[in-house]
Amino acid sequence: MIVNPALEFGNQRSELHSEADVAVIGSGMGSLVASALLAKAGRKVVIFERNYLPGGCASSYKRKDYIFESGATTLVGLDRGMPLKAVLDITGIELSALKLEIPMKVILPDDSVVTRYNNLESWICEAERVFGKSGQRSFWTQCFEISQQVWSVSSRHLSFPPRNLTDVFQLLRNFRVSDIKLLPFMNMSLEKLMEKHGLLKNLRFLRFIDEQLIITAQNKHGDVDVLFGATSLCYTLFGNYYLPGGMIEMVKAFTRYIQDRGGQLVLREEAIRIEKIEKGFQVSSTNGFTKARYVLSGIPVNNLSAILESEQIKEKLHLRESRVLYSAFQAGLVLKSMEIKDCLHYQIHVNGLPDLPDCRSFFVSFSHHEDRKRCASGHTVVSVSLHIPDPANQCVKKDLVLAAIIEKLEMFQLIKKADLIYSHCSVASDWEFWTGRHAGFVGGYPQTLKVKPWQMQSSRLAPGIFLCGDTVYPGQGIPGVALSGLIAAEKIRQLF
Numbered sequence: 001m002i003v004n005p006a007l008e009f010g011n012q013r014s015e016l017h018s019e020a021d022v023a024v025i026g027s028g029m030g031s032l033v034a035s036a037l038l039a040k041a042g043r044k045v046v047i048f049e050r051n052y053l054p055g056g057c058a059s060s061y062k063r064k065d066y067i068f069e070s071g072a073t074t075l076v077g078l079d080r081g082m083p084l085k086a087v088l089d090i091t092g093i094e095l096s097a098l099k100l101e102i103p104m105k106v107i108l109p110d111d112s113v114v115t116r117y118n119n120l121e122s123w124i125c126e127a128e129r130v131f132g133k134s135g136q137r138s139f140w141t142q143c144f145e146i147s148q149q150v151w152s153v154s155s156r157h158l159s160f161p162p163r164n165l166t167d168v169f170q171l172l173r174n175f176r177v178s179d180i181k182l183l184p185f186m187n188m189s190l191e192k193l194m195e196k197h198g199l200l201k202n203l204r205f206l207r208f209i210d211e212q213l214i215i216t217a218q219n220k221h222g223d224v225d226v227l228f229g230a231t232s233l234c235y236t237l238f239g240n241y242y243l244p245g246g247m248i249e250m251v252k253a254f255t256r257y258i259q260d261r262g263g264q265l266v267l268r269e270e271a272i273r274i275e276k277i278e279k280g281f282q283v284s285s286t287n288g289f290t291k292a293r294y295v296l297s298g299i300p301v302n303n304l305s306a307i308l309e310s311e312q313i314k315e316k317l318h319l320r321e322s323r324v325l326y327s328a329f330q331a332g333l334v335l336k337s338m339e340i341k342d343c344l345h346y347q348i349h350v351n352g353l354p355d356l357p358d359c360r361s362f363f364v365s366f367s368h369h370e371d372r373k374r375c376a377s378g379h380t381v382v383s384v385s386l387h388i389p390d391p392a393n394q395c396v397k398k399d400l401v402l403a404a405i406i407e408k409l410e411m412f413q414l415i416k417k418a419d420l421i422y423s424h425c426s427v428a429s430d431w432e433f434w435t436g437r438h439a440g441f442v443g444g445y446p447q448t449l450k451v452k453p454w455q456m457q458s459s460r461l462a463p464g465i466f467l468c469g470d471t472v473y474p475g476q477g478i479p480g481v482a483l484s485g486l487i488a489a490e491k492i493r494q495l496f
Contacts, residue, residue: 004062016288020046023283023292025271028056030468031298032254033485039261050270060246067374068332073365075241083482103240104345116236131205135197147234158490190221190229211361218446245373275309298469302438325441327391327428333382334422354400362386391428392439444470
């Protein structure tokens, strides 16, 4: 039986608590991670969520007796030393996840298939087979070493960037000599690193790299710094997992944990104003208000700016316009066949699509053949997504895009049109309606050389207001927002 998540969360329409230690705006995974850690520390949290389901872009919903993903379809971060794993260890929250042997396959414009193996040596051999041996081994070995170091440093230095002497002391206490290895890469572009390995003239490889970066960094090799870029490119070299029932199962586990420890999640309750009061803040919402000592915002900073009372605080936000942001075209398909696949995730490279001539790739995810929580036996649920630039100024004919994608999927023998029994799709306006995100943008702010993640991640805008989520730690999916939640919780915990 396929259970509707909306029914499971139907009892969340409880009376809003009038007081809390921390008022949390939005229930994305950054907010849920921080709330779980604060709840474990004995702090009373109230989470405001405008939607009828929690989880933000890491949620799932039911339509036509099938469970579809709201955004994220891959789960990374359960390896030792990564942020999500740290949170699960601290809280004891358990996830029933299936590890994927092959994280992803990529179909290039010339129809070549590249397998993103989980093992570094296997991946290097594959990269050499497809793109030539020159520079591949040295490049990927260095990227993997950097990515491992980045996660190690990030997970230890939760007080970074420091705001006081206590933070500085914490940084010194957790410092390791090996941390110095990252310093030369802090202001280096990925383009410079690729030049060092003699890869800039390999145009076929450059296009592959840019389309891999668009998944996690929302930008290209010339604009992404090495620390972020190497980590983005190596996410397939860490454990990639599938959650039976969809990402909503992770959201359920976190919300249960928070509620069991006195926290409150209130759905269909949109925060509309944050005001400074004598002993903290007052968050006014759709049906009332809550007074809290501290505020944690997990919504995009563009949205946060609209509900802040203080103009002085607004000026500290690194807001970006639609022209540099992305929304997404997303489609959900159902097939009346269940073909057991060795790989569930594909990135397909194209040379444009109807209404999206600059589109260079789209991402496809299949439900696991053992997953009966998302569809009936013998059926398969398919999620398709691609980036839409400048979402506030785009008008995409989604039926044309969907038809072109289905043609491509059949051409590469990933589906058969004759097996297609249901489909729906969405564009920027749908995302804006569903998530409330400004202009319907998703995926976090595109990573750039000018604005480093640590300049925004969980930064303290003003005494008592903190940030988490994918606009303050852009890209990197669940690991990135989990890290932002860890940092926010630590900074708030220190104040009690």
